[in-house]
Amino acid sequence: MIRTYYDEMYDGAGQVRPHYREFARWLADTPTELLAQRRREADLLFHRAGITFTLYGDELGTERLIPFDTIPRSIPASEWRVVERGCIQRVKALNMFLADLYHDQRIIKAGIIPAEQVLANEQYQLAMQGLDLHRDLYSHISGVDLVRDGDGTYYVLEDNLRTPSGVSYMLEDRKMMMRLFPELFAAQRIAPIDHYPNLLLDTLKSASPLDNPSVVVLTPGRFNSAFFEHAFLAREMGVELVEGADLFVRDDRVFMRTTDGPKAVDVIYRRLDDAFLDPLAFNPDSMLGVPGLLAAYRCANVVLANAIGTGVADDKSVYPFVPEMIRFYLDEEPILQNVPTFQCRNPDELSHVLAHLPELVVKETQGSGGYGMLVGPASTAAEIEAFRARIKAKPHAYIAQPTLCLSTCPTFVENGIAPRHIDLRPFVLSGKETRVVPGGLTRVALREGSLVVNSSQGGGTKDTWVVED
Amino acid sequence: MRLSISHETTYHYQDQVRASIQYLRLTPHDSERQHVLSWQLDLPRPVRAQVDPFGNILHVLTLDEPHDAIIIGARGQVEIDELREAEHESQSAWPFLRCTRLTEPDEALRRFAEQHCHQRRDRTALIDLMQALNQAMIYTPGATEVDTCAAQAFAGAAGVCQDHTHAFLACARSLGIPARYVSGYLYTEDCAHLASHAWAEAWLDDAWYSFDVTNQLARPERHLKLAVGLDYLDACPVRGMRRGGGHEQMHAKVFVAPQQ
Numbered sequence: 001m002i003r004t005y006y007d008e009m010y011d012g013a014g015q016v017r018p019h020y021r022e023f024a025r026w027l028a029d030t031p032t033e034l035l036a037q038r039r040r041e042a043d044l045l046f047h048r049a050g051i052t053f054t055l056y057g058d059e060l061g062t063e064r065l066i067p068f069d070t071i072p073r074s075i076p077a078s079e080w081r082v083v084e085r086g087c088i089q090r091v092k093a094l095n096m097f098l099a100d101l102y103h104d105q106r107i108i109k110a111g112i113i114p115a116e117q118v119l120a121n122e123q124y125q126l127a128m129q130g131l132d133l134h135r136d137l138y139s140h141i142s143g144v145d146l147v148r149d150g151d152g153t154y155y156v157l158e159d160n161l162r163t164p165s166g167v168s169y170m171l172e173d174r175k176m177m178m179r180l181f182p183e184l185f186a187a188q189r190i191a192p193i194d195h196y197p198n199l200l201l202d203t204l205k206s207a208s209p210l211d212n213p214s215v216v217v218l219t220p221g222r223f224n225s226a227f228f229e230h231a232f233l234a235r236e237m238g239v240e241l242v243e244g245a246d247l248f249v250r251d252d253r254v255f256m257r258t259t260d261g262p263k264a265v266d267v268i269y270r271r272l273d274d275a276f277l278d279p280l281a282f283n284p285d286s287m288l289g290v291p292g293l294l295a296a297y298r299c300a301n302v303v304l305a306n307a308i309g310t311g312v313a314d315d316k317s318v319y320p321f322v323p324e325m326i327r328f329y330l331d332e333e334p335i336l337q338n339v340p341t342f343q344c345r346n347p348d349e350l351s352h353v354l355a356h357l358p359e360l361v362v363k364e365t366q367g368s369g370g371y372g373m374l375v376g377p378a379s380t381a382a383e384i385e386a387f388r389a390r391i392k393a394k395p396h397a398y399i400a401q402p403t404l405c406l407s408t409c410p411t412f413v414e415n416g417i418a419p420r421h422i423d424l425r426p427f428v429l430s431g432k433e434t435r436v437v438p439g440g441l442t443r444v445a446l447r448e449g450s451l452v453v454n455s456s457q458g459g460g461t462k463d464t465w466v467v468e469d
Numbered sequence: 470m471r472l473s474i475s476h477e478t479t480y481h482y483q484d485q486v487r488a489s490i491q492y493l494r495l496t497p498h499d500s501e502r503q504h505v506l507s508w509q510l511d512l513p514r515p516v517r518a519q520v521d522p523f524g525n526i527l528h529v530l531t532l533d534e535p536h537d538a539i540i541i542g543a544r545g546q547v548e549i550d551e552l553r554e555a556e557h558e559s560q561s562a563w564p565f566l567r568c569t570r571l572t573e574p575d576e577a578l579r580r581f582a583e584q585h586c587h588q589r590r591d592r593t594a595l596i597d598l599m600q601a602l603n604q605a606m607i608y609t610p611g612a613t614e615v616d617t618c619a620a621q622a623f624a625g626a627a628g629v630c631q632d633h634t635h636a637f638l639a640c641a642r643s644l645g646i647p648a649r650y651v652s653g654y655l656y657t658e659d660c661a662h663l664a665s666h667a668w669a670e671a672w673l674d675d676a677w678y679s680f681d682v683t684n685q686l687a688r689p690e691r692h693l694k695l696a697v698g699l700d701y702l703d704a705c706p707v708r709g710m711r712r713g714g715g716h717e718q719m720h721a722k723v724f725v726a727p728q729q
Contacts, residue, residue, distance in 0.1 A: 105561075115561065115563055116563050116566070119561050119563030119564050120563045120564065120566040120567055121567075122567050124564060125522070126522040126523060126564050127522035128522075129522065129560070248488070248533075249490060249529075249531060250531045250533060251516075251529075251531060252517075252519075252529060279710060280490065280492045280708050280709070280710060281492070281522075284616075284702060284708075291490045291710045292490045292492075292529055292531065294522075295492070295519065295521075295527065295529045298519065298521075298522075299519060
């Protein structure tokens with residue numbers, strides 16, 4: 001089967017798209033050996049900076065470098081403005097959905113979402129029922145995963161409203177590009193992104209009703225795959241990086257142990273899943289959380305960002321309802337498209353999915369990180385049959401989507417430059433206002449033909465440019 | 470019936486505890502079935518009450534001075550409406566369909582539920598299930614641990630009220646019936662050691678109905694409700710953590726008596 005992919009750099013006739021012309025000229029003028037030398041330099045610098053991630057499912061807990069590709073992904077500013085508006089619209093609606101779900105449940109009463117589907121969902125947190133949050137914000141930091149189909153249309157693949165990661169790579173990739181190729185940034189206007197840590201701190205502070213709240217970053221610890229990012233963001237914001245054991249609760253207030261005695265904590269940017277936050281309220285075996293934290297949170301004595309219970313809104317079984325949420329809460333038409341989605345919990349959709357497995361992408365509703373999914377066209381008959389059995393055993397745990405083409409971007413590979421599939425994760429910050437730094441994280445599937453961009457599955461990253469056109 | 474309760478829990482530690490924190494669900498609240506006439510907690514230091522995610526009254530006791538014992542007392546009087554079988558509530562019951570580690574049904578529990586209920590999803594079906602579970606899991610103190618899950622206890626064919634309740638919840642939820650864990654007190658003439666008790670509630674016809682597997686009671690005549698939740702961990706009267714202390718000895722004294 002011949003597929004046509006949308007290439008970010010070249011149009012259908014093989015001509016360089018206007019927003020890439022400057023870069024293409026530079027690439028043609030720069031000697032290959034110099035480029036190779038700069039790439040080796042980048043590898044060395046990333047190693048030295050310790051930018052690594054830990055692979056899950058790897059018993060040795062091996063740390064690996066996420067491959068960085070020096071050919072940027074570039075987006076014309078006029079196109080970006082649409083994507084930006086679309087992401088902001090989506091995150092606003094998702095926050096309104098969460099506020100509604102944990103209060104009046106108007107959207108259920110209106111018959112738009114079935115009660116059972118959200119309320120019996122494991123990610124729906126009873127602890128949030130009736131709790132009022134400052135500014136009614138639940139997802140302060142959101143990552144919206146976008147891909148482009150064959151004709152270049154942007155689609156939202158999923159929303160990440162729990163603890164979205166990757167922003168440190170966005171920032172480090174830019175720093176690296178500016179260091180290796182300063183001339184590129186002099187030749188054209190590329191929107192800056194280095195103010196992200198300031199915006200993040202501002203967002204975290206505005207999540208609290210206090211004037212100057214004290215903020216900490218709570219990490220599960222150095223064995224977490226994103227520990228580098230937790231340390232990085234704490235340092236960039238100039239706030240403390242803490243583990244659960246560094247915090248304690250007394251009389252429903254959260255304190256940090258310091259050498260000068262206990263210090264009150266007002267906002268916790270937590271990079272720890274709900275289930276691990278408080279061993280007295282959730283998973284009792286968790287050594288990562290803070291006993292008593294939930295009670296303090298419910299007394300409104302501390303802010304958690306993101307809030308508890310946001311997972312019910314980015315669950316893949318709730319994803320198909322997001323366009324309806326936008327219409328319901330904002331009375332607007334969605335700016336960004338959803339990928340058509342079959343819900344295996346519905347018998348007629350299930351039989352369609354089972355009849356078309358070789359063409360579809362099947363995902364676990366609770367899965368993330370590219371684990372537990374089937375890419376039909378890239379799978380063997382045996383793999384497909386094995387997955388069929390899993391779907392039949394637990395239909396409600398799966399959704400299926402048509403295999404999107406995913407746009408490509410020229411990428412350095414072993415034998416020169418070749419197109420590889422990419423996605424885009426802009427980071428949306430919701431505080432007094434909703435803001436997005438231009439671009440986001442571009443992930444690239446380095447294996448030829450692969451559509452899985454997750455770093456845990458052999459994906460790399462690229463610097464992402466928004467270029468004035 | 471008017472019940473008078475006195476409940477004292479004492480923890481003794483081998484070494485000094487540097488700091489401890491307890492979530493206490495030891496205060497009943499008013500409902501259609503019960504009316505709290507008086508209630509008071511005796512704690513090492515004053516603590517403000519709050520409402521937990523399940524609507525239970527929660528006290529969070531934090532102690533950060535070194536201590537080698539904690540005494541937690543609860544006492545009061547509650548009027549029970551013996552004739553009322555079911556209780557209504559405005560909160561949705563859907564969240565009580567989900568399973569937890571302690572209430573996850575395995576194939577054996579699923580099959581057991583199917584065998585005794587078939588297509589029936591009504592109260593008589595759940596009463597049959599309750600009685601069958603009571604036969605299948607012999608009441609045996611010491612046969613299980615506090616963290617034994619429903620499937621393990623069922624496989625071992627033995628357990629206490631906590632295990633009976635977990636197995637019942639696993640079965641009911643696997644049938645698509647929302648069900649929840651209840652902890653509380655039970656008045657019995659004969660055996661005082663049963664006074665601190667656990668049973669289940671299932672959502673049928675828009676109301677919560679009680680199922681006490683251990684005592685084979687589907688009418689909660691002598692049951693005083695303290696707290697509800699998805700499982701034992703949500704509803705247990707005391708759930709705590711401490712730094713230091715070494716070995717712990719716990720002693721509980723519970724008296725439940727009718728008042729005239």
